[in-house]
Amino acid sequence: xxxxxxxxxxxxxxxxxxxxxxxxxxVVNHDKCIKCVICWSFCPENTIFRFExxxxxxxxxxxxxxxxxxxxxxxxxxxxxxx
Amino acid sequence: xxxxxxxxxxxxxxxxxxxxxxEAVALAVKCARVDVVGAYPISPQTSIMEYLTKYVETENxxxxxxxxxxxxxxxxxxxxxxxxxxxxxxxxxxxGLLYMAEMVYWVAGSRLPVVMAIAxxxxxxxxxLGNEHTDIMLPREWxxxxxxxxxxxxxxxxxxxxxxxxxxxxxPVIVGLDGFIMSHTTMPISIPDQSIIDSFIPKNTPKxxxxxxxxxxxxxxxxxxxxxxxxxxxxxxxxxxxEDLVDQVDREWYELTGRTYGGTIQEYMLDDAxxxxxxxxxxxxxxxxxxxxxxxxxxxxxxxxxxxSIRPFPVKRLSRIASRLKCIGVLDRNMSPGLAGMIATExxxxxxxLENRPIIQAYIGGLGGKDIKIEDFENIYxxxxxxxxxxxxxxxxxxxxxxxxxxxxxxxEV
Amino acid sequence: xxxIKQLPYEEYLLAGNGSCPGCGLTIGLRNxxxxxxxxxxxxxxxxxxxxxxxxxxxxSVTVPLLNTPFAAAAAAAxxxxxxxxxxxxxxxVMVWAGDGGTFDIGLATVSGAAERNEDILYICxxxxxxxxxxxxxxxxxxxxTFTGTTPTGKKENKKNVPLIMAAHKVPYIATASIAFVTDLxxxxxxxxxxxxxxxxxxxxxxxxxxLLPTExxxxxxxxxxxxxxxxxxxxxxxxxxxxxPSKAYLKKEKRKPLQDYFKIQGRFKNLKEEQVxxxxxxxxxxxxxxxxxxxxxxx
Numbered sequence: 154x155x156x157x158x159x160x161x162x163x164x165x166x167x168x169x170x171x172x173x174x175x176x177x178x179x180v181v182n183h184d185k186c187i188k189c190v191i192c193w194s195f196c197p198e199n200t201i202f203r204f205e206x207x208x209x210x211x212x213x214x215x216x217x218x219x220x221x222x223x224x225x226x227x228x229x230x231x232x233x234x235x236x
Numbered sequence: 237x238x239x240x241x242x243x244x245x246x247x248x249x250x251x252x253x254x255x256x257x258x259e260a261v262a263l264a265v266k267c268a269r270v271d272v273v274g275a276y277p278i279s280p281q282t283s284i285m286e287y288l289t290k291y292v293e294t295e296n297x298x299x300x301x302x303x304x305x306x307x308x309x310x311x312x313x314x315x316x317x318x319x320x321x322x323x324x325x326x327x328x329x330x331x332g333l334l335y336m337a338e339m340v341y342w343v344a345g346s347r348l349p350v351v352m353a354i355a356x357x358x359x360x361x362x363x364x365l366g367n368e369h370t371d372i373m374l375p376r377e378w379x380x381x382x383x384x385x386x387x388x389x390x391x392x393x394x395x396x397x398x399x400x401x402x403x404x405x406x407x408p409v410i411v412g413l414d415g416f417i418m419s420h421t422t423m424p425i426s427i428p429d430q431s432i433i434d435s436f437i438p439k440n441t442p443k444x445x446x447x448x449x450x451x452x453x454x455x456x457x458x459x460x461x462x463x464x465x466x467x468x469x470x471x472x473x474x475x476x477x478x479e480d481l482v483d484q485v486d487r488e489w490y491e492l493t494g495r496t497y498g499g500t501i502q503e504y505m506l507d508d509a510x511x512x513x514x515x516x517x518x519x520x521x522x523x524x525x526x527x528x529x530x531x532x533x534x535x536x537x538x539x540x541x542x543x544x545s546i547r548p549f550p551v552k553r554l555s556r557i558a559s560r561l562k563c564i565g566v567l568d569r570n571m572s573p574g575l576a577g578m579i580a581t582e583x584x585x586x587x588x589x590l591e592n593r594p595i596i597q598a599y600i601g602g603l604g605g606k607d608i609k610i611e612d613f614e615n616i617y618x619x620x621x622x623x624x625x626x627x628x629x630x631x632x633x634x635x636x637x638x639x640x641x642x643x644x645x646x647x648x649e650v
Numbered sequence: 651x652x653x654i655k656q657l658p659y660e661e662y663l664l665a666g667n668g669s670c671p672g673c674g675l676t677i678g679l680r681n682x683x684x685x686x687x688x689x690x691x692x693x694x695x696x697x698x699x700x701x702x703x704x705x706x707x708x709x710s711v712t713v714p715l716l717n718t719p720f721a722a723a724a725a726a727a728x729x730x731x732x733x734x735x736x737x738x739x740x741x742x743v744m745v746w747a748g749d750g751g752t753f754d755i756g757l758a759t760v761s762g763a764a765e766r767n768e769d770i771l772y773i774c775x776x777x778x779x780x781x782x783x784x785x786x787x788x789x790x791x792x793x794x795t796f797t798g799t800t801p802t803g804k805k806e807n808k809k810n811v812p813l814i815m816a817a818h819k820v821p822y823i824a825t826a827s828i829a830f831v832t833d834l835x836x837x838x839x840x841x842x843x844x845x846x847x848x849x850x851x852x853x854x855x856x857x858x859x860x861l862l863p864t865e866x867x868x869x870x871x872x873x874x875x876x877x878x879x880x881x882x883x884x885x886x887x888x889x890x891x892x893x894x895p896s897k898a899y900l901k902k903e904k905r906k907p908l909q910d911y912f913k914i915q916g917r918f919k920n921l922k923e924e925q926v927x928x929x930x931x932x933x934x935x936x937x938x939x940x941x942x943x944x945x946x947x948x949x
Binding site: 308311 | 693
């Protein structure tokens with residue numbers, strides 16, 4: 154017998170491209186960045202890439218533009234700019 | 237009844253035990269190799285948990301009994317265990333079922349093969365301990381298969397059958413039993429060899445619903461309005477199709493043990509019957525005796541339709557049986573306020589399209605443990621016989637044993 | 651103590667989920683799962699997290715997860731962990747519940763599981779109200795807070811569930827904050843390896859519910875510790891210990907002004923002077939009590 158079980162598999166973008174929710178976007182100034190990865194640790198959405206050398210990048214496809222990263226950056230290396 | 241049938245088939249009456257229906261449940265849970273039990277006391281179910289804890293602690297069985305803080309949690313325990321593929325059980329009654337209701341509904345939607353026993357009992361207010369069937373009728377809308385055996389042997393056998401049905405459908409199964417009348421009354425039961433039970437309800441069946449870390453998934457997350465109805469339909473369809481499965485599983489059990497209960501309906505003296513009573517549970521014995529009596533005393537061709545499966549409601553079987561009858565009385569030991577009993581309303585729906593539909597009279601009686609005697613059933617047969625002959629009008633519902641004069645003095649103006 | 655750079659790269663909460671911008675609880679969940687790892691079963695009662703998982707047939711969580719009704723999580727987790735142990739599996743069973751599901755409707759169930767000392771890692775992410783219903787007061791809501799059901803401010807103080815848990819003598823209890831991720835991470839790491847019932851309550855700001863600008867969720871959580879309104883501590887085998895991020899703020903003179911915390915949140919906009927005084931008194935008494943308990947075996 155085949156039955157319908159309410160189970161779901163993990164997928165990135167499960168509710169869609171959440172980058173579309175954004176009104177402003179974080180832009181990293183890599184000259185100022187001290188590679189502390191504080192922004193990465195606080196990102197609510199898991200949309201900050203942390204690379205091997207602890208530099209960071211933004212996943213704009215899904216970043217909701219909350220601004221926590223810019224607010225918490227200790228050296229103001231992230232700026233929120235209109236999207 | 238079942239012991240007699242077993243003799244007829246010639247199988248051995250081995251491993252006989254004289255037990256209450258509650259102990260029969262506990263023995264069946266042990267024999268089913270249940271892994272986790274959620275336990276919370278409420279009369280008249282409580283001794284199921286007493287027996288189980290005694291077996292586990294004196295025989296050192298690998299069953300985890302979790303003595304929780306509420307019925308809601310008892311079902312949650314069963315759910316959590318079943319969700320990782322364990323075999324789970326709990327039991328309740330009456331108020332406990334009402335308190336548990338949210339979880340009962342959720343487990344069905346989760347498609348987890350939990351089995352629960354309900355020792356049926358009326359519900360307050362006012363406080364009442366007596367037996368009736370309103371509690372057992374409620375979960376018929378909650379996505380469970382609901383079976384209702386007649387005696388202690390059948391209770392044991394039906395718990396085992398329930399796990400087979402649940403594993404095959406991913407619909408959880410309730411096994412009801414009449415509180416006090418059966419839960420606290422001893423009868424001899426025969427316990428099959430463990431190897432028979434193990435082969436009947438193997439534990440290594442496919443478990444696509446079982447959470448695991450190797451192939452992780454999310455169970456029971458939100459669904460859009462566009463898809464919810466499809467999930468509900470699948471529960472509807474599965475239970476509808478289970479009408480045949482309940483019959484089939486009972487036949488398979490017969491092959492192994494020599495005991496059968498008719499699947500969804502047990503038919504009694506229906507071959508030549510013109511009038512019949514639809515009844516459930518322990519009262520069926522009195523109905524059967526009354527059928528025999530009115531055949532002898534009044535030459536009324538009477539029979540009994542013992543409804544063993546509330547869900548699936550056996551529309552196909554009942555239609556076949558009813559097409560041969562002239563008049564059916566439905567004795568509900570429950571009520572749907574202002575309407576009738578719940579079984580009667582379902583019987584009328586099920587038989588409405590039948591050509592040569594029999595007359596159907598709804599009866600309500602036995603609420604809160606009020607006695608229904610053999611004479612009451614005889615009287616119902618006489619009334620049905622008069623309706624069949626056109627000498628008595630059918631009423632929306634007739635009450636059996638109602639005596640308002642006993643409370644007349646206590647009515648107050650509002 | 652783990653440093654931020656030592657936090658694992660692995661992610662178990664995927665991007666593109668249903669959380670609000672600036673969500674506090676997802677900061678918590680991300681870092682909790684980094685500490686717990688993939689050998690875990692999550693049990694989630696009705697809460698914001700029911701939505702954040704995203705709808706069928708997709709999910710945003712990569713570990714096995716069971717959804718339960720509101721009051722059922724600790725009991726479902728009890729059944730699950732006993733079943734796993736019977737089956738010979740040693741995985742962590744972790745409840746991830748909100749404050750409504752923990753402080754209020756689920757409290758009897760949490761208490762039952764704690765009394766039985768079930769082998770459960772119970773995590774309450776505390777956003778101080780029923781946020782998934784649209785922001786309604788719970789037992790975790792502080793005095794004076796505006797919510798949908800306290801339009802002139804809540805009349806009662808926050809319930810102290812960690813100390814209720816302490817009365818159950820469970821092996822590990824902690825409060826933590828999404829603003830101090832390494833402290834949080836270390837507490838989870840420690841709790842993961844303790845057998846029995848572990849209770850961790852994580853302060854998790856809610857940007858829409860607190861009428862808080864989305865970028866300020868971490869900032870407000872930091873201020874909650876620095877103003878002494880949400881002290882972080884552990885109770886390990888009955889011994890109370892103030893956590894490093896809160897150590898300095900036990901003393902009143904070291905605390906930041908409460909107004910710094912209130913003024914960035916719309917939920918405190920209409921606080922009256924007498925309400926502020928009552929909150930201040932509550933904070934003073936709580937910190938005094940905790941300073942007295944610090945380092946002592948309290949249960």
